[in-house]
Amino acid sequence: MASLELMKITGYTDEEFQNKFSGNPYAFMINPESIKIQKSIEYNDQQAPATSSASQKYKSTPSNKLSFEMVIDCTGVVDAKRVDMAKEITALETIIYTYNGKIHRPNFVKVQWGQNITFNGVLDSIDVSYTLFKPDGSPLRAKLSLSFSQYISPKTVTMTDAPQSPDLTHIVNVSEGMSLPQLCLQTWDDDSLYIQVATYNNLNKFRNLNGVNKLIFPPINPSSQ
Known part of the structure; x- marks a missing residue:
């Protein structure tokens, strides 16, 4: 029986995704139930003289978006070694959100799930909802909503765009x-x-x-x- 492939997020300190951020990638405890990849095209509406409706002139293709929800479960049921919620949140945010003084911005990130899903991007937003607590109020389970924008270096854009x-x-x-x-x-x-x-x-x-x-x-x- 094949082992379960867990989604992971790796930080990078360069826009070509060659230099990995120090430390291990963040491995999910539970894989997302679904992921959403959004692609869009932007148009400028232009109305020709003596016409009743506007035509759409191509403007640009914005970067792709990746979004999903993930669960961090520190009850010990999923992983008996990962029971510290603050440690989990900090480990994740250090890779995807925290300002990296060496590159003067948050890290670039690669989201991977097995061999079929690889997304190079930057974090757009992270929302954390705590859903289960110990009697003393410390959280045991959290649901996180993550959204990323695809990142392509300016050099690559120049080579591929025109x-x-x-x-x-x-x-x-x-x-x-x-x-x-x-x-x-x-x-x-x-x-x-x-x-x-x-x-x-x-x-x-x-x-x-x-x-x-x-x-x-x-x-x-x-x-x-």
Whole structure:
């Protein structure tokens, strides 16, 4: 019988999720009953002249959201070694919420459940409700609502958000038989910018690129052409 995979949260001190925060990841005592992943698209409503309704023009794709509820049970029934509620809450908050002076912000976090669910993000909110108490008032059980936003580093956003944008620099491999206008069309979906690329690379030809292996496609503002 396969062992139970517990959800865990690992802290990271860099936005590329390479350097782990000191200490162990926080392992859940009880896995969530459900998780919610929210994806959305934002539009600007634009109404053309002489029309009765607005059309939606794409604006942006916000980061994905992950939310779920978890239970911390310190009665000793779930885990006889984990019976200190304050210690559990502190361990979790240190990873996901507490300000980290070394990086001047809370940690980046990776939420993992088995091999199928991995979410790199940052904490949006944490709500704690205590639901069971000892006679002296100290809490024995807590339900936590957690919400995270996906985090993608600015470097990765630049690479993935606009791979064909003329305002970014590209290094393009030249295939045999390709002309410069064809490469501009392939890279920027605009074959009219070949003169600027030829000038930047000191080319005196653009139809026959034999002997040329790579070209630099510099940032160009098509509206100024």
